[in-house]
Every structure is written in structure tokens, then in C-alpha cells.
Amino acid sequence: MTFRTRLLLVFTLAVVGAVGLVELLVAGNTRQTFERMEAQRADVLTRQFRKEFERRSSEMVRAVNAIAGSERAINMAVSPDPASWYSEAAQLAATHGLDLLELVAGDGSIISSAEWPARFGYKEDWLSAEGDWKRRGAFLRREELRDGTALALVAVGTTVAGDRRLYVVGGEQLDRDFLSTLVLPEGMRVLLYRSLDAAFSPRELIDATGPVPGAERLRPVIEEVRSSRREVIRTVGVGADAETFHAVPLTDFENQVLGVLLIGSSRRELAMLETSLLLNGIAVAAAGILFGIALSWWATARITRPVNRLVASAGKVAAGDWNATVDISSGDEIGQLARAFNRMTGELAAQRERLVQAERVAAWRELARRLAHELKNPLFPLQITVENMQRARERYPEQFDEVFREGSATLLAELTQLKQIVGRFSDFAKMPTPEMQPVDLNGLVRETVKFFEAQLAQAGIQAVTALDSSLRPLPADPEQLARALRNLVLNAIDAMPRGGTLTLRTFVLPGAAMLEVSDTGQGLTPEECDRLFTPYYTTKTHGTGLGLAIVQSVVSDHGGRVSVESEKGKGATFRIELKTEN
């Protein structure tokens, strides 16, 4: 991971982290505020419902008492023929706006029933259980109706005429009509569960429009209220569908739970608010990321540009450009580093220059030493021969001709050798540019072996060739390549003064051809291997030190490589790798 990427990540994470933290704080505070407001709203609605309940109860009691106190009720109470009042309840209920009205004789027999006219004559024994219904006020009660059981808010009025008594039981159903009269704030609703059976029945959960779909999900809340008879607050559902319910038990005068009022407050607004906050947070985070990228781009550019320059300059140095410097003028750590780098490269260049000069001096010295050594050997016989000729002229004139003839021959021979020495130096200096043409390397090897056939036999060396027949002609200068090969063979012959085996092998490499020349001579030390291709370096007493240098020069001019592998006492192998294509 690059420095710039790391910086980018750090900046981005910092921005996203900050935004996320703010988002969490805002969302948490918002949720708390919403919960508080929702609780207040539910509390208000609960109070409103209770107030409405009390108002309805008062109205109910008033209506029932009005009926019970009417002349008709008295007439009914004293009437010897209750049958004649059979349809009275329906009319009175309509007049007083009651859903339910039963007129019951003192013995508990229904005289007239508005909600279920056919029930006349049936008994309402529960009415005799309470002595003072007026004090009781309105209460909840399960009412048997023609279509089933209903939950109702009822009140009982009593008409007493002499020893006759008439009960007036009026009521209002707690149904969807009742719920529809409640005024609700936006996002809230009121549900009513009519606990008419012991088991939970989903169809008994209604709202202002009728049965509530998905009533099952409220079952745990309702059953908890029914069993505990206490108000509970529970949240049902998740996400935008979540709803908080304040469940209030509705009990009869014997404290039996006959219904559960559920005031639901939708959490949709909260969910929407949270979603909005989340989206805003994401937008801010996205902007933060973009800002982070831009900032990190700018910052990293500012920070890494000098570093990149340093990297580039270091690369140049590695590539051999010792004069590479970094142009940074800042006074910070990067500037100090750049200046140190520049100092370092300056010193390296100076040291290299000094090294080159030293090597050049050493080479000249080596050349002078080698020249002196090479020239000294022929010069000494020359000097002796000339001195012999001078001595013979002075001391033995009669033998001077003989001496002169022999001396002249010697002088000529030594001069020829001197000439050869000078010529070899001259040849190395004047190595021509190779003239490339397809060359059969295997053929070249065979010709070379044949060229040295007599010399090898004289030295007791067995020549072995292992040539790869699949080797195709490769581009090379045949003269130079033959010269290099001869030098290697000569080197091998020199390395095996007591005979041995000379092996020449060719084989194909991917895109190249390999030529190996191995001897079974005394081998080379690693130090000798390192210096073997240095001009004028030789391990032989009579060599010029130019043979392997010429080999390396030829191979290099052909774009190839030459190497040596040797171990002291185990011979040496020279390898020439040449490209098979230009």
C-alpha cells in the first residue's frame, strides 16, 4: 500500500468517523425526544379517552335516569299487562340516542328490549345483585345481542312505583362507531379489543373502520394486559411499521377485564426521521470522503512529491547516473533529506571519479609493467647478443663473422618476437566491429578442433565434441568468433600441460545458443575467476593477458555473455551464450 493510499485512508476514515459519531449523537437525541413526545401524546390521548369515557358515562346515566323517571316508566312499572309495552324500548332508545335499552320488571323479566326484541320474558338476574344502581353510575358490561356478544357501556336506572319496580338498562356499544368519535392526532390510532371470550379472538380487535388486519401481532400485548390487569406500553413491529401501543385495561364493576384499549402511535415518523438523518449522514460522509480524497490528494501531493523526486533521483543513481540530484529547497525534514541525498550523490560521484582515475593509473601501470616485462625478455638477449658481437670484434676478430652471423640471427628472431608482442597489443587496441552473417556454430567448433588437431595430439589432449544438431545458424562475425574460440582452446591447452580432455559442447537455449569449452586442467581460484577477463591479467608466465580479454570483447560485441566456472584442481569451463536472433 502506497504512502499516498495510506494517507487517503486515514483522511477518509477520519471524516467518516467524525460524521458517523455526529450521526449517532443526533439520532440518539432525536429518538429520545421523539419517545418523550410520543409518550406525552399517548398520555394526552389516554386522558382524552378517559374523559370521553366519563362524558359518555355521564350522558348515559342521565339518559337512563331520564327514562326511569318518566311518566311512561311509571306507567310501565304499574301496568298489569307488561306485554303491551313490548315495543317500548326501541322507541325510547331511539328517542334518547341509546344503542341498547332494556326495560326489566322487578322480578328480572325483560318487558322490552331494544337491542333484541325477541328476548322479552327472559330474566336479567344480575340486576338484583346491586342495591343501589344510581350510585354505581355507568360501567362496562358484556351484552348478549342477536348477532353475538358485544361490549357496552351501560347504566341502570330504577323506577319505583309503590311495591312495583322497573329497571331501565341503557347502554352504548363500544364499537367502531364509538372509536370513530374520538379525535386523534396525526399518526395515532385507537384500537379496542373486546374481551368477550376467554381465548384471544383476532376479529374482536377493532378500530374505527372495523376489524383490524394483522391482529395476531398484538396478541401478546393484549394477553399481558388481560392477565395483569395493568396498563402496559409495548412496541410492536420493526422499522417504519413499528408502532408503540399504550394498552389500557377496561374493566367491569367486578374488576374483570372486558376490553383492552390500545392507543397506537406510529413510529413511521421516527423511522422516516432516522432514515432522513441516515441519508443526510451518508451524503455528508460521501462529501467527506470526496473532501478527504481531495484533501489527501493535495496533502499527499505536497508531502510525497519531494519524496517521489528523491525516489526518482535514487533510481537514477542506481542506474548509474551519479550526477543525479534532488531540487528541493524546503527547510523541513524532506528538505534535509534531499540535501543529504545531494551530498551523498556528490560524494559518490567524486569517489567514483577518484576510483576511475586510480583504476586508470593502475591499468597504465599494469600495462607498463606488462610491456616492460614483455619487452624486457627479448631485449635482454638482444643486449647479450650485441655485447657478444662487440666482445667478439674486440677480442676474437677471427670469430667475429661466425658470431656476427649467429648474433644477427638471434637479433632477428628476438626482433620478430618483439614485433609480435607489439602486434598483439596493437590487435587488441584495434578490435574491429563484427560483420554479422549466419554462422554455423557447430561447424566453427569442428573447424577449430581440426585446426588444433596436431597441437592437441602433441600435448596429449583428447578433444571431445558434443554438438547439438538442432542448433541453427546464428548471426555472428565468423572471423572474430573463431578467434575467440581459438583463444579459449589455446587457454585450455595451456591449462593442461600434462594432457587431459578438452570438451566442446553446444546446445540450444530459449532464444540463444550456448557454447561450452571445458578442460581438465588445474582449475582456477574464485579470485582468479573474478579477474580472468581483465585485460593484461594472466595466470601464465608467458601470456600477455589479452586472450580472454579478446574473448570477452568479441562476445560482448556480439551481444552475448561469457562466464567461467572453475574449482581449483578440477578444471574450468568457459561458457559463451550468443543470441540466435538479432
Added chain:
Amino acid sequence: MRSVALAVLLMPALVPAATRPRYGGILRVEIRESIETADPPATGHGIPDLSPAFHITRWEAGRRAVFEATEGAPGGRPFLDGVEITMGRPLRDQSIDLELGKADLVELGPAEIRRQPPGRRVWSSSPVRVLALVFSPKVDDSRVRVALALAVDRSAIQTVLLQRQGEISAALLPQWLSGFAFLHPTGVDLARARFLAAGARPMSLSVDDSSLRPIAERIALNARDAGLTVAVGATPDVRLTELRIVSLEPARALAVLAGALGLAEPARADSPEALYAAERALLEGYRVIPLIHLPDVYGVGPRVHGGQGITPLGEWRFENLWLESGRP
């Protein structure tokens, strides 16, 4: 004949104070029935009874019929110039029309009878209508039919819903006609009814006339007490219906009733014992449960004079009526 004499004796002696009959005027009659036939009915109760004293001059099916006095009627020209009949009029509206003087003769249901003002003249026939439960053939479990027969509290229906009109009976022929209707038991036995109703499937009870619905509701309630689930609905397993006694001759009346109820023709009966056996045979399977025998009851407006305009069988006899506003 003894029963007919008794019915005649029960007719109220409502001869008005007016001294002499007058000719003229149109008697305005309202009925609940809506006769939808293209032509006026020639047989049956009510409108066909007007002929030959009156003849039809205008017929609006289901709405209105106008009759005019027949000058050459066998008993002489009626006092009335004509009779105008409004059909399909609810009982409550009929009572209101009578009260407001818009009608001279209206039918009275149980609720309306109680509401009539003091001094209102009421014409009542003998109990000539049989109110009965009739099971459809698909109710093939006789135990269920017996259970329902034992569950129905006829007394409460007659006392409250019918305001003591009619007579409780488990017989097809009324007591005044046959003399042995009381032999058919009418008591309630809920314990036995519950036993018989065990495992019964729910039933639907329909009514031929909406005015019978309160009675049907009560029967459904009685059935529930016996463990039977009976809902008042449109697709009937059992039907609450009303049939009319059309003859003063008991055997013929029984035969007509049997035919109308889809029962087998009763055996020929030459004696009261045989007639009782025949009727009992008809009711044996509890396919039909007679409940109550009801009279025809009419409320009469103050300008109508001339004695009771209906016979013990409820037939209209308007030829001797005259109106206060008629020509002197």
C-alpha cells in the same frame, strides 16, 4: 255450525248511531298485500269477495284497484258508489291513514291494535289464519323437527308479539271449526327438546311476510334455548308461514290446508273422530308445526256505517255498508 254461531255471537254489535243508510261515496280500503297479477284475482280472499255487488273499473297491478257498485246486483245495488283499494300499504301506514281520515278501512296488526284510540271500531273475524312452521324436505331428521316443536313458546308469542290476538294451537284446524284442536299439545318441553336437538346442524328460518319476522326471531331464541342454532335468513330450512281457512266445512278446510302445505291428502272423514285422526296423521311427521290461529282484524273509520263488513271467515261484505258523507 255451533262454532259459526259462536263466532257470530262474538261479533261486536257496532250499529252506528246514524239512523238511515245513505247512498253514495267511495269506501277507501287499504291492504298490506300487493297483488301483482295483470288482472284482478277472481278467487281467494278480499278483492274477489267484492263481486258481484261491485265490479272492477280500474286495475293497477300491485298498487290500486277501483270498483264500482253494480246496479243490478243480486241483492240490490250497494249503498256505496264504489270501493277504492290501495295495495301494498304497510300496516303502520294504514293505521296512520285511518287516524288521519285518509282511509276508511285498514288492516290492523297486533302492534296497531294496541295503539288504536278509544272508541275505534274494530272488525275481527274468527281465527281463520294458521301460523305454522313448515320444514323443507332437506330437514330429514325428525328429531330436530320435534325438538323445535317442543321448544317454541307459543304462549309468549301470542301474549306479547300478537298482543293476545288469536288462539294458541298445535292443530291445523282452529278450535272453533273442528272442536278438537285443544287435543293437540302445545306445551314447551325444553329438556326433551335439548335431548333431541343434540348434534343438530344449524338451520335457517325464513318468513313469508316481514311482519312475521319478530315471531321468527322469538322462535330462533326459543330454539337456541333448546340447543338448536336457528338463524333468520333467506334460504330456509324451515319457513314461518300463514295459511287461510277457506271453508266452514272442516274436512274441506283440512284438505285445502294439506294441499297448500304440500302434505298428503287427508283421509275421507265422515265423523269428528275420523277428522281428528286424519289431521293427526298429517301432523305426525312434524313437517308442519301449527303455532297459532289468527283472526283478520280491521280498523274502521268513523264515517263507515252499516254493521260488520266481514264474515267469520274474513270475507268482505261491503254491499250493506254506507258512508256518513253519502247522499241522504
